[in-house]
Amino acid sequence: MTVDRDDRDAELLRMAVRLALRGHGLVEPNPMVGCVVLDASGRIAGLGHHRRVGGPHAEIEALAAAGERARGGSLLVTLEPCNHQGRTGPCTEAILDSGIARMVYGEPDPNPVAGGGARRLADAGLEVVKRDDLEEVRRLNRPFMHRIRTGRPWVVAKWAQTLDGKITGGAGDGRWISSGLSRRLVHRERGCCDAILTGIGTVLVDDPLLNVRDVPSRRTPLRVVVDARLQIPLSSKLVATAASQPTLVVCDSEVRRSDADLAAQLEARGVTLLDLPATGGELPLRTLCERLSADFGVARVLVEAGARLLGRLFRNGLVDEAWVFVAPRVAGGDSGMPAVAGATEGGLVESLGLRLESIRRRGDDLVLGYGVPSDAGTRP
Ligand SMILES: NC(=O)c1ccc[n+]([C@@H]2O[C@H](COP(=O)([O-])OP(=O)(O)OC[C@H]3O[C@@H](n4cnc5c(N)ncnc54)[C@H](OP(=O)(O)O)[C@@H]3O)[C@@H](O)[C@H]2O)c1
Known part of the structure; x- marks a missing residue:
């Protein structure tokens, strides 16, 4: 049985939501974020979530876990990767360095300073997909x-x-x-x-x-x-x-x-x-x-x-x-x-x-x- 790519993306984003929720109570007022990295053949290579205020972002954790297996693979993350130098470096640069070919994200980052990550990655040639239709993703960061x-x-x-x-x-x-x-x-x-x-x-x-x-x-x-x-x-x-x-x-x-x-x-x-x-x-x-x-x-x-x-x-x-x-x-x-x-x-x-x-x-x-x-x- 083949799984539709949209369904597989949705399933993996829901997994990323469950990872993100582990940060509840530790990351606020930052958003809770979860991330799944797949290798080029679609197997899970790394998982990550934002664990505490000031700590590494979910993408950085998941990419670190995946290592070289991220090359040519996909990254699915509940919130648009940040595009600015805050307490941590821009996630967009880490994603580009890792060789990720496809990025799927749940919600756009509303922060005008950190936003623009999706555009930056698309401009760099990645396939970028926005999936803001998932209720679980929207509920995660309503607060x-x-x-x-x-x-x-x-x-x-x-x-x-x-x-x-x-x-x-x-x-x-x-x-x-x-x-x-x-x-x-x-x-x-x-x-x-x-x-x-x-x-x-x-x-x-x-x-x-x-x-x-x-x-x-x-x-x-x-x-x-x-x-x-x-x-x-x-x-x-x-x-x-x-x-x-x-x-x-x-x-x-x-x-x-x-x-x-x-x-x-x-x-x-x-x-x-x-x-x-x-x-x-x-x-x-x-x-x-x-x-x-x-x-x-x-x-x-x-x-x-x-x-x-x-x-x-x-x-x-x-x-x-x-x-x-x-x-x-x-x-x-x-x-x-x-x-x-x-x-x-x-x-x-x-x-x-x-x-x-x-x-x-x-x-x-x-x-x-x-x-x-x-x-x-x-x-x-
Ligand atoms: N089962 C539960 O989950 C639970 C939880 C908490 C409490 N309770 C029970 O609830 C009972 C108390 O009820 P309650 O209604 O008296 O308590 P409350 O809602 O905790 O407090 C009411 C008081 O707050 C004042 N107040 C509320 N909003 C205000 C505002 N905007 N500006 C100024 N004052 C404001 C009210 O003034 P006004 O007099 O002007 O309205 C009133 O004096 C207790 O028996 C307690 O055990 C049950």
Whole structure:
């Protein structure tokens, strides 16, 4: 049976995506990139992925693994090879030196400084193929592309709910909703993101630590609390551990001025304060996201908040991905809090712009993954 060359390219690019994902949590804010090099007869000669910020690019790794076998062969890479001297040399030159005859890439590099790699290689006589039709490739670097386009981090809203859609069991019921296996998955994701965002409601009820536990951590996330009126208790676990784990409290500028003593006490304990002008007590969440990206280098945010902050994030079109853990429990009757409050004007709504992208199982929990479709690139 012969395999169509387009299908074989797609299969190898999907392999490159899986390689790229190994860098999640280590390479951001750079894009995750994976690469496969074939010899002249089409056999796999080298694999590579971008492993850490400042480290060799995926193409360089894969070419090094292939060595002389790359001559006359093909290189398939999830992102257009860079064409500039950054922390590492231009990948285009390494590809030309290796004798590669054909280059297939997934997405164009949106960075104006690094771009132009495909053109450079085509001009040098290589056969160059662009394969931007693969959903897996587009999903891989949605967060990177989104930040370049909007100046905001990629926001993943995560919540655990009962079968009847409640995120709490009822007043005073502080038991976990999801299973230990699900929580492990959340801790792994915490250890791969730059910030964990929550609301003061959750801090006052749960007194969470929002750190990474029981799994290896790839980075230390900044803990961010939306707390317009500076209600966070000095005795809370977040404040108590602020000296050892970065903690940002976001409040109304007016409140910071009027409660200067309290603000100073929080800062003395290691909390960083970010004040923004609130309107009617409401902080501008879009501005907050922009500031997280620009001032704190945040590329990916995991939201672990209650219904009210989740609702406001949805309402402002700021949720890019949602992970919903559905556990086989019921809150029952009128008890418990619905997952998302006031996200829309009311009625049944599909306008959140999310599509079901994955269904996983963690013990008896379902993990539903929703995302903004990659063709929704024009979302403001
Ligand atoms: N199952 C889960 O996955 C999960 C996860 C986290 C929390 N929870 C539960 O959720 C419950 C807390 O829910 P919640 O809705 O009170 O908590 P929350 O969403 O974490 O925090 C709500 C608070 O944040 C404020 N807020 C949100 N957006 C704001 C903005 N743009 N500007 C100013 N203030 C803003 C709200 O102000 P307003 O009063 O003005 O709205 C409210 O005071 C707890 O019982 C907790 O256990 C469950």
